[in-house]
Amino acid sequence: xxxxxxxxxxxxxxxxxxxxxxxxxxxxxxxxxxxxxxxxxxxxxxxxxxxxxxxxxxxxxxxxxxxxxxxxxxxxxxxxxxxxxxxxxxxxxxxxxxxxxxxxxxxxxxxxxxxxxxxxxxxxxxxxxxxxxxxxxxxxxxxxxxxxxxxxxxxxxxxxxxxxxxxxxxxxxxxxxxxxxxxxxxxxxxxxxxxxxxxxxxxxxxxxxxxxxxxxxxxxxxxxxxxxxxxxxxxxxxxxxxxxxxxxxxxxxxxxxxxxxxxxxxxxxxxxxxxxxxxxxxxxxxxxxxx
Amino acid sequence: xxxxxxxxxxxxxxxxxxxxxxxxxxxxxxxxxxxxxxxxxxxxxxxxxxxxxxxxxxxxxxxxxxxxxxxxxxxxxxxxxxxxxxxxxxxxxxxxxxxxxxxxxxxxxxxxxxxxxxxxxxxxxxxxxxxxxxxxxxxxxxxxxxxxxxxxxxxxxxxxxxxxxxxxxxxxxxxxxxxxxxxxxxxxxxxxxxxxxxxxxxxxxxxxxxxxxxxxxxxxxxxxxxxxxxxxxxxxxxxxxxxxxxxxxxxxxxxxxxxxxxxxxxxxxxxxxxxxxxxxxxxxxxxxxxxxxxxxxxxxxxxxxxxxxxxxxxxxxxxxxxxxxxxxxxxxxxxxxxxxxxxxxxxxxxxxxxxxxxxxxxxxxxxxxxxxxxxxxxxxxxxxxxxxxxxxxxxxxxxxxxxxxxxxxxxxxxxxxxxxxxxxxxxxxxxxxxxxxxxxxxxxxxxxxxxxxxxxxxxxxxxxxxxxxxxxxxxxxxxxxx
Numbered sequence: 001x002x003x004x005x006x007x008x009x010x011x012x013x014x015x016x017x018x019x020x021x022x023x024x025x026x027x028x029x030x031x032x033x034x035x036x037x038x039x040x041x042x043x044x045x046x047x048x049x050x051x052x053x054x055x056x057x058x059x060x061x062x063x064x065x066x067x068x069x070x071x072x073x074x075x076x077x078x079x080x081x082x083x084x085x086x087x088x089x090x091x092x093x094x095x096x097x098x099x100x101x102x103x104x105x106x107x108x109x110x111x112x113x114x115x116x117x118x119x120x121x122x123x124x125x126x127x128x129x130x131x132x133x134x135x136x137x138x139x140x141x142x143x144x145x146x147x148x149x150x151x152x153x154x155x156x157x158x159x160x161x162x163x164x165x166x167x168x169x170x171x172x173x174x175x176x177x178x179x180x181x182x183x184x185x186x187x188x189x190x191x192x193x194x195x196x197x198x199x200x201x202x203x204x205x206x207x208x209x210x211x212x213x214x215x216x217x218x219x220x221x222x223x224x225x226x227x228x229x230x231x232x233x234x235x236x237x238x239x240x241x242x243x244x245x246x247x248x249x250x251x252x253x254x255x256x257x258x259x260x261x262x263x264x265x266x267x268x269x270x271x272x273x274x275x276x277x278x279x280x281x282x283x284x285x286x287x288x289x290x291x
Numbered sequence: 292x293x294x295x296x297x298x299x300x301x302x303x304x305x306x307x308x309x310x311x312x313x314x315x316x317x318x319x320x321x322x323x324x325x326x327x328x329x330x331x332x333x334x335x336x337x338x339x340x341x342x343x344x345x346x347x348x349x350x351x352x353x354x355x356x357x358x359x360x361x362x363x364x365x366x367x368x369x370x371x372x373x374x375x376x377x378x379x380x381x382x383x384x385x386x387x388x389x390x391x392x393x394x395x396x397x398x399x400x401x402x403x404x405x406x407x408x409x410x411x412x413x414x415x416x417x418x419x420x421x422x423x424x425x426x427x428x429x430x431x432x433x434x435x436x437x438x439x440x441x442x443x444x445x446x447x448x449x450x451x452x453x454x455x456x457x458x459x460x461x462x463x464x465x466x467x468x469x470x471x472x473x474x475x476x477x478x479x480x481x482x483x484x485x486x487x488x489x490x491x492x493x494x495x496x497x498x499x500x501x502x503x504x505x506x507x508x509x510x511x512x513x514x515x516x517x518x519x520x521x522x523x524x525x526x527x528x529x530x531x532x533x534x535x536x537x538x539x540x541x542x543x544x545x546x547x548x549x550x551x552x553x554x555x556x557x558x559x560x561x562x563x564x565x566x567x568x569x570x571x572x573x574x575x576x577x578x579x580x581x582x583x584x585x586x587x588x589x590x591x592x593x594x595x596x597x598x599x600x601x602x603x604x605x606x607x608x609x610x611x612x613x614x615x616x617x618x619x620x621x622x623x624x625x626x627x628x629x630x631x632x633x634x635x636x637x638x639x640x641x642x643x644x645x646x647x648x649x650x651x652x653x654x655x656x657x658x659x660x661x662x663x664x665x666x667x668x669x670x671x672x673x674x675x676x677x678x679x680x681x682x683x684x685x686x687x688x689x690x691x692x693x694x695x696x697x698x699x700x701x702x703x704x705x706x707x708x709x710x711x712x713x714x715x716x717x718x719x720x721x722x723x724x725x726x727x728x729x730x731x732x733x734x735x736x737x738x739x740x741x742x743x744x745x746x747x748x749x750x751x752x753x754x755x756x757x758x759x760x761x762x763x764x765x766x767x768x769x770x771x772x773x
Binding site for chain 1: 334337338358377660
């Protein structure tokens with residue numbers, strides 16, 4: 001039996017073996033390049049003050065202490081964390097509420113002027129108005145210094161909309177038609193048939209939205225005036241710059257504290273990612289195939 | 292329908308009349324104040340910042356809406372607000388010598404001559420500090436500390452260990468020769484930050500000036516195209532190729548540069564003379580305590596030289612649209628001249644929030660410490676206020692001694708500082724349009740020359756091509772004509 005299996009196995013050529021070894025080495029190298037900065041952030045955040053001075057790049061932990069985390073958890077940075085969480089959670093929920101029905105509508109071939117609407121959506125991918133017109137708009141809406149200024153303008157991403165629409169177009173029309181025959185209207189068909197079938201793409205797009213709301217920096221600085229409403233990203237950048245004030249009167253903030261805040265900044269995305277990872281690639285692949 | 296509408300309107304009218312007396316009774320002046328987060332008690336914690344705002348409100352009898360952007364994005368935020376028509380009533384400007392002329396040309400700050408004249412405390416400040424930022428006889432900004440000067444700081448322990456013989460004003464050749472003794476020891480002889488403007492320290496030794504300036508004859512010229520610049524650039528290149536200057540300076544942040552010296556990883560760096568005491572305290576904190584020797588200037592082949600003069604870089608402005616400039620100047624007056632408010636705003640924060648006082652010494656609270664705050668006493672040597680002895684807390688004896696020495700170092704640095712000039716805005720539209728790109732281009736050329744991407748000749752040739760493309764000669768003609 002063993003002999004038979006061995007006989008049927010396709011023998012790999014030397015070139016292919018070399019290619020596979022090269023592939024493994026190459027991908028390992030890429031993994032190392034990606035992992036090293038994150039590892040460095042983690043190790044530095046766990047080191048003592050003295051061990052992080054002098055622009056050192058730590059790979060091996062010289063000391064192990066949670067003092068930086070204790071500081072950060074009892075500091076004003078936690079307010080930034082909760083502000084970011086507020087913006088990211090509400091923003092993602094609102095964005096998905098808009099993106100999914102719109103994607104569904106644009107996926108329907110019977111939609112009048114569908115191509116025109118798609119062109120309008122695509123236009124915003126190419127042309128970005130920039131921060132000034134956005135500032136003037138936010139100001140006119142009376143949203144300066146309001147957390148909603150970080151949510152409302154970003155509730156629809158054309159890129160995300162297009163991949164959701166493409167995915168929904170790949171769902172056979174017969175499923176939706178059956179729902180209609182069973183008495184569903186469009187909304188019910190979306191909720192009962194299309195959404196359950198679109199979990200991979202919805203997981204991917206949810207993560208995209210969450211990360212984009214979580215990492216938003218420039219708009220948070222420009223539209224928010226009261227520092228108690230600043231997001232964690234703003235506070236993190238402030239912390240990094242504070243000890244490098246060009247005027248020299250900033251505080252001396254050691255790298256371990258900065259890195260601990262960075263870990264806090266990475267934490268939500270790192271926690272969410274494993275749960276949506278299995279949907280992630282398949283969702284993107286399926287959303288990208290149909291135009 | 293008409294009846295209902297009339298009733299509704301009548302009710303609204305009645306409501307507005309009822310709320311009118313309350314509105315009239317609330318005569319507290321409301322102002323917006325915008326300053327980066329290296330002020331307001333130097334803490335990024337919103338609660339601590341608010342404690343300073345409350346203190347300021349109480350001291351000035353105004354209601355303040357504070358806008359405290361991170362220092363790294365401060366200018367972007369301020370300029371976006373200005374462009375969007377939201378100029379804060381009171382705002383701090385950084386890089387005043389470059390930015391103020393543009394703001395004045397756009398009529399954003401208010402002329403302050405009369406308001407300053409009406410303030411006894413502000414009038415008492417040496418007028419030369421105001422005139423450093425004067426534009427066409429108008430004062431648009433109120434500085435709050437002495438002009439900034441940079442010198443080199445050299446670790447004394449390494450000087451002794453490696454027998455480095457450098458005075459406080461050595462020659463350019465001595466500097467390279469003596470610091471070369473550190474080559475091969477693993478210690479960076481001279482750590483330098485990525486900010487190219489700092490090279491002016493060395494250019495001063497050759498009588499060179501990067502950028503447009505008014506020469507001794509009172510004529511505007513372009514320093515990059517003068518003969519002296521060639522010698523200056525050759526020296527900078529030599530500093531780099533000799534291995535004296537950090538080979539990775541182009542990516543080095545200010546704090547990294549400082550930490551190199553604190554820890555003994557580097558022997559020398561360039562920093563504000565007012566930061567001397569930081570070297571004493573931070574080298575001790577790093578476990579490598581030492582004193583540092585200032586090198587105020589390097590004497591060039593023709594006997595020239597001077598410290599890096601950054602002049603007045605930050606100052607307070609009042610918006611030209613401010614409804615209550617008298618209240619605004621009252622706030623600025625407190626910030627600049629009142630010992631308690633000044634110390635709280637620029638360094639120490641508020642008792643109970645940032646620190647508590649134990650035996651006459653301020654001790655940081657746990658909440659403040661967790662946000663990276665530390666007690667600093669730089670205000671004692673930086674500000675125009677001569678006496679802080681009225682404050683209920685004082686530095687300890689070691690810090691007092693370091694600050695006393697720091698004051699002497701500041702005085703000597705001021706004495707030996709090089710040239711710094713402000714080009715007036717509004718004299719040449721062509722200059723106003725191209726000023727930023729000219730500065731950016733000479734910085735690019737100098738960094739390319741130092742790093743060896745181009746030779747001095749090639750770099751200056753590239754610069755000349757750029758200069759011609761922006762009609763540089765026309766700029767000079769316009770500046771000299773007006």
